[in-house]
Amino acid sequence: MSTTRIALLGFGTVGQAVARLILAQPDVSLTHVFNRHVARKRVDWLPGVTWTESIDDILAARPDIVIEVVGGRDPAGHWIAQALASGADVVTANKQLIANEGDRLLADASRNGRRLLFEAAVAGGIPVIRGIREGLAGDRLTRVLGVLNGTCNYILTRMESAHLGFDEALAEAQAAGFAEADPTDDLDGYDARAKLSILARVALGYALPPERIACGSIRPVRDIDFVYAAQLGTTIRQVSRAIVEGDGLVAGVTPGLVPTGAPLARAVRNQNIVVVTGDAGGDTGFFGFGAGGGPTAVAVMSDVLALSGHRVAAPAGTPDARQPVSVRAGMRERQYVRFVVDDRPGIIAAIASACAAHAINIDSVLQIPWADKQALPFVVTLDPCEPASLVPALAAMRALPFNVAEPFAMPFVE
Amino acid sequence: MSTTRIALLGFGTVGQAVARLILAQPDVSLTHVFNRHVARKRVDWLPGVTWTESIDDILAARPDIVIEVVGGRDPAGHWIAQALASGADVVTANKQLIANEGDRLLADASRNGRRLLFEAAVAGGIPVIRGIREGLAGDRLTRVLGVLNGTCNYILTRMESAHLGFDEALAEAQAAGFAEADPTDDLDGYDARAKLSILARVALGYALPPERIACGSIRPVRDIDFVYAAQLGTTIRQVSRAIVEGDGLVAGVTPGLVPTGAPLARAVRNQNIVVVTGDAGGDTGFFGFGAGGGPTAVAVMSDVLALSGHRVAAPAGTPDARQPVSVRAGMRERQYVRFVVDDRPGIIAAIASACAAHAINIDSVLQIPWADKQALPFVVTLDPCEPASLVPALAAMRALPFNVAEPFAMPFVE
Known part of the structure; x- marks a missing residue:
């Protein structure tokens, strides 16, 4: 097998972790690293790599695979489209981009005979996209339930176990690096709903744009709620769910009470969990670390190895998504x-x-x-x-x- | 895409569930069903299928894929070898066969340019083989921990939750269809160790024949042990584990105390769970139903769809397994x-x-x-x-x- 040549867009925490994993693999080689102000990013443990802040350098080098871990919809989406057009396969960890523009980019990939993989966009190191799409391919899935945001889960499970107030738990999460200075996207559900949008597409076959998913914030949750939750045999999680209901969906991200022994209660600290329900297989679940350099890099590398080992159908194809007749935030x-x-x-x-x-x-x-x-x-x-x-x-x-x-x-x- | 022609060996509970899933899929077609005393097995919901009790009929029909859900090492292993030699890809749910003769059969497949997949051989409907081999391909895994036998887990968790004695829980499991009349293979760990052998190969890259895995029976567990376990903040599970230790392994199937909040404690009734630990990704877990017609059939179908969709490298190849310098049953x-x-x-x-x-x-x-x-x-x-x-x-x-x-x-x- 000839060596697969890889260009990496973005050299932050995830990008660096990806680079380390590439070094550990035979038959794949990191040739280019792209980052703004790249001079500041250069490291001596990547000899022979071309460092650049020009996307045109990347495209001109004709890599086999472009990895995008820059984040944000623009210009990342434009770069991915360019990379696909130039003949590269693409691996991305960009959940907002895939949730909002995934169908268009997958169609781009298909038209160019290339492949676009995004295991890392949902639940980081947990191979949930591959697990659902390939491992449960034979089943008809009707429900996706998940704890998809590690920041919220860290805060809620610290409130639960250490009896912290919301603000204390948030401050602790920020100090520990599990929450951003501006935690809005996490706390108010926008991060989780992008991931749920992707899961609804992959697991249920429904087009469910993020903006059709109702979000309830976890900010109103108080420590006293955990006391009452425990009296009710439950605990509190930020729950993301998409459930087939006739020709429509129930879909939302909301704080919710889950029974103490239920799978969703098992996700602690910054863990993620996804449980899908199938007609034949019943409930099947996946859990692990949904964020952080190492886990996210594992997901990226798994996609890279699938592409370089030709384990992925080429072109990937984009089966048409069903349009839900209705999307309701809740149910009876x-x-x-x-x-x-x-x-x-x-x-x-x-x-x-x-x-x-x-x-x-x-x-x-x-x-x-x-x-x-x-x-x-x-x-x-x-x-x-x-x-x-x-x-x-x-x-x-x-x-x-x-x-x-x-x-x-x-x-x-x- | 032309239709993939499938022959099914074995028409018991799993075989029938597989047949139903095949009917639900486009582009795959069940052409032959093989079973002993096949006349008794014939059903009217499979029109156009050839029913036979002759393996030669199957081979002569040149199916694209042969599914083996007969079980037992002999003659199933011989039939699989013949099917591979005749040009068919093979999907099997046969854990004892893969655990004991998998390397030889995979080499057969490779030599014939065919593929042999066995997702259903471990943990039924849980896509753990694919999850590990593909989803965590980028990581270096050092530990596999699992609850791999649904019968034992049903008995132990019923003892735990309903305060049953061992014999009562076993009788209940037998009445509910979760335990065989002769439950030796399950209770004494021989079923779990075959699955652990396969997982050690797939996750850790070590050749670990079942007979090198020490088995401790769950038969000595008494109801009083759950009382003491609870005092210690734990519960009891049949634990299967393979842990890299220098150039060797710690490997065993044993009743063990697991902390109440730990992942293994989360598997209840006849569920299975597998947790693997990687250098980069940390702990990642998979849970669901490890046996039964529906879940096992989902795993079989996922392999069938991977083969028919050409999502699997051809030939599969069999990277050489490392030989552990030592295998210890326990550790400090x-x-x-x-x-x-x-x-x-x-x-x-x-x-x-x-x-x-x-x-x-x-x-x-x-x-x-x-x-x-x-x-x-x-x-x-x-x-x-x-x-x-x-x-x-x-x-x-x-x-x-x-x-x-x-x-x-x-x-x-x-």
Whole structure:
């Protein structure tokens, strides 16, 4: 087998980890590294590599494979299209790009007789794209459930195990390098929904653009919610889910209550987990580290080795995605609603009538002893109810005068 | 793409499930079904299929792919060799055959320019062979840890959750179809070690014939062991493990204590789980259903689709396995020893001196209140000790006169 020549776009944490793995493999050779201000990036453990800050240098060198670990949609998408047109196969870790422009880029690849692989774009080192697309190819999958964001999972599981407040856990995650200075994309679900969009395409065969996936932030989660969750035999995770429902989908990223023994509860710290459900195979799961240089580099290298070993059909082809007739954020399911109130008589009655007005049954009321009666947290759980009833009922509950904080609702994810 | 013609050897539970999945796929067609006493097996939902009890009919029909789900080493191995020689690719679910004769059959395949795939041979519907071989190709793996036998896991987790005795749990497993009338292969570890042998080859690159893997039976596990395990923050699983240790391996199938929150504890009922550890990617895991018609058929079909879609390198090639310099059943680790004694003064002293004579430290002594002083169960945990010390110390403890049952030892698997 002749040596596969590789150009690497991006030499940050992931790029450097990829370079180290390439060095450890026979039959593949890193010939070019591209980065802005490349002079600052040059290292002496990559002898014989051409360092450049010009994408044209990369294209002119005609590499067999271009690896893109720059991130961001622009100009990464443009570079990938150029690389495919120039005759290179491409491996990318770019989830936002694949989620938003993947179909177009895969069509580009197909038209050029090239291949575009993106194992690292979802759940880092966990071979979930390959596991679903190839390992479960014989099944019909109807559900994807996952913990797809390591930052949120680190924060939530530290709140759970060390009884930290949200802000403390976030600060710890930032100090440990598991959260960005601006954690918006992670906390508010935009990172996870890009990955869910890709998984819905790969596992369910549905086109589900990220913007059609509702996002609920984990910011309202308080330490007290873990106390109530435990009373209910559950814990709290940022749950990403896409579920086939007739000709449509239920799809969302939301904080949710998961049973303590359930697979999603098993992801701790910055781990990720994906569970898919098939008609024939039942539930099959994949877990591990969803981010970080090493795990992400493993996923990139696996794609590189698949391409260089010709283990991938050429061209990759892009079977048409189905268009979901509808995408709903939730479905008929149990709900948890946590209030913080200025305690007075009549509160439960008022909440109960807001529920009754929308034909929603209260399942239980939980209240642990609490000193501060002016800011008393307690929880109401609701029997399974449709989103169409829940949304107006929650609006009515939010308007009640005794609230001192916005009521916080999340589903029980069974 | 022309239609891929498939012959199916074996029409039991798995074979029938495979046939149903083939029907659901375009571009693949089931042309022949082979079974002994095939007349009894014929079904009307497979029109146009040739039913035969002659392997020569199968070979003469020149199928593109032969699927072997007959089981047993002989004559299945002979048939697979004949099928490869006749120009067919082969997909098998036969773990004993692959574990014992896989290298020879893969060499056969290579010599004939054909491919032999066996995803279903390990952990049924969980795409662990593909996940490791392709998804983690870029990493250097040093450890495989698994719950590989659904029968044992059903029994142990039913003992754990329903507080059943061993015999009750076994009877329940047999009634539910999760255990054979003769459960020896499952309970005593021979089934799991065949799978571990295959995983050691695929994940670690070591030739590890099943007979070099020590097996400890789960039969001595009693319900009381789960009580003590819980006191220690653990539970009990049949653990299969292969760990690189210098130029050798630690490899064994054994009942073991696993921390309650650890991945292996997460496999419940008849589920399987495999966790591999890589230098770059850390721990990555795969779980799901390791047996049963549906899950096994999904794995078989995934191999079929990989072959028919030309997603597999042809020929598959058989990189030479390393030979381990040594294979040890255990390593320096903590131990749990459960005694059942006719209570009298001096018991702890006698056990302590047996340990001290081999330089083993006692970590703790656990004893819950117990009415029957003539058959009193209690537990001693030992600080990490080498097998070379543990084995003679256990022999000395077994010989103590107050035992009314054989002392039962198992490691803490961290």
